[in-house]
Each structure stands twice: as C-alpha cells, then as structure tokens.
Amino acid sequence: MLRNAFSLSVLAVRFAYSAVTALLFFSLTLGLSPSLVVPAYAQHHADLAPAEIDQLRDTALDPDQRLKLYLRFARTRLAALDQLRTDPKITTADRPTQIHDHLQDFLNLYDELDDNIDMYVDRKEDIRKPLKAIIEADVEFQTKLKAFQDALQAAKEDPKPYEFVLSNLQDTLTSAADDHRKLMAEQEEAAKHAKKHRQQKQ
Template sequence: MRLAAALLLGLVLCSPLLAQRKIGRDPLNAEEADKLRDTAQEPNERLKLYVGFARARLTSIQQVLADTKAKDRSKQLHDLLEDFATLCDEIGDNVETYHADKWDIRKSLKIVIEGSSEFQAELRAISEKTNGPEAPPDAEQYKFVLQDATESLNNYADDARHILQEQNALAKDKKLKKEE
C-alpha cells in the first residue's frame, strides 16, 4: 500500500515536468506570436502568416546549410527543422479548425497549397543532399527531424488540397462564413 502511494505521489510530482518536456520550445518569436494574436479572428490572414513563418524557417535552414563552418550547425538545423515541422502541424490544425467551423478560407488555402508545393521541393532537395554521396558529416544529427518535417508538410498539404475541394462545394451551396 505504501509503495502504491509513493508511486502515485511520484507521478503527481513529475507530471508537470513531463508536461513541460512535451511542450518543447516555441517555434515563434515574440513578434510572430503578437501578429498571430492580432489575427485570431481573421482565418485567412492567420494562415498567410503561418505560411510566411514556415517560409522564413526554410530560408534560415538554407542559410545554415550553406555555412559549413557555422557554430553548432547540426543543432541549429535540428531546431529549425523541428520549428518548421511544428509550424506545418499548426497550419494543418488551423486549416482543419477553420474548415470545421465553416469559415471561407479558400483564398488562404491557395496560398497554403502553393507554399506547400514550394516547401516540398526545398525539403526534397535538402533530403537528397543529406542522403547523397556528398552528404555533410553532421547529416545524421538532423536526418530524423528532416523526415519528420517532410511528413508533417506532406500531411497538411494533402489535407489542404482535399479541404479546398470541400470548401468549393460548400461555397456553391453558400454554406461558408465570411470574415467581417
């Protein structure tokens, strides 16, 4: 009985630590977070912002990849790819939420889809460089997170294309809410 109580107490005391570990770092800086807060009631603008933030992470990834002498290069790449994957997940979550609430997000879905096509080409090129014969020596350190980012991107891209078709059908029946 004492053992069970001790285990329960240990679990209760460790649960905040486990919750913090799952959350991880925020992929957004303070300015980006403020911009998102300001667009909480504007689905189309919010999705455009997320695509822009993801594009900025890819630009940073390209810059770090080009600088073979960067300090903590593999950690920087790992963190930027992780941030990119988190942003992809956020784009997907927002698209699903706004679609479920019947918001007309067709304009921003086109931007999301165009961005995803661009991002897929860039990640494919990065993946080829990290798997090829001229792969950088630190490629193994960020290879898994690159694969994760690619999967996150592919998932939201597929969902966005499907949701755009559904949005077009709903628009014909005038069942979408417009932004004010």
C-alpha cells in the first residue's frame, strides 16, 4: 500500500515538473514573461510594450539576440528615468512617485532578464556570448544608478516614495552581477570539458 502511494507521488511530481517545463517553453516561444505563466519562477513581470513583445517573440529560440534585447530595453528605461529627473513638465510633488514607478519597471525588467537566463541554463544552452554583454551591462547599470542617486540627493527632493525600491534595485544588481560572473565561469568550464570530450572521441 505504501509502495503504491509512493509510486503515485513520484508520478505526480514528474507530471507537475513536465507541465511546468512545457509552460515555460510555451511562454518563451510566444515571447511572454515566464512569470505570466508560472509565478513560481518570478514574482514580477516587466511592463513590455507591444513592439517589445513582438521582438522577444521573434527571438524566442535565440538566446544571444533575446537576452541582448532585454539589455536594450533596460537602457531605454534608464534613459527615460534620467530624463524624468530633469523634466520641467513634472512637478516636484509628482516626481518622486513617478521615479518610483520607473525604478520598479526597470527592476521588473531586470528580474525578467534573469528569468530568461535561468531558463536557458536549465535547457543547457551555451549563453557565454550574451552573458559577456550582460556582465558589462551590470557594471554600466550600477554606475548609472549611483550617479542617478547622487543627482537626486543633490536636488534635495523627498526620497521616501522611491528609496526602498532604489535600494532593492541596487542590491539586486549587486547580487545578480556576482551570479552572472559565477555562471560565466561555470559555462567556460563546461565548454572546456565538452571540447576535451569531443577530442577524446576523435
């Protein structure tokens, strides 16, 4: 009886895992955020424009192009964030709230970038080429956010509406940058082993 129950449990786990994998691949193929399909993989999803969704869908099976698209979208959002800081059309009272929303949008996009990295790693993809660009972008994003924070402090506007999300974003970038470097080292090591294995078979 216990053996039958255990077997059924194993089958249930395998079925659930297969379903999750299928849903993730389906979301990747359609250019959707994995978090829209499987919340366990991500707590946030980016607010993507229709044109951005189309571009992601067109590169669903190309890790290099797809991940670099996320970097391009991230740079666009950082540029909009910096413009927001000096936009004379936005009142001093409204600016902190809008800064919060733009920071959260960038954070959600960056989280989605990491979701896609995890997905490609799970599929045993070689993503060393886009990963190099991501590691460089990590430094760029950290530098720009620090400059942005310094400019906000100099303006002496109320930071309370956005200070938590800004701190969270900076911590996320720091942690992710470390993870990306470790992943690059792992992928380089895996590539060396694969090359050695191919040579031994020849």
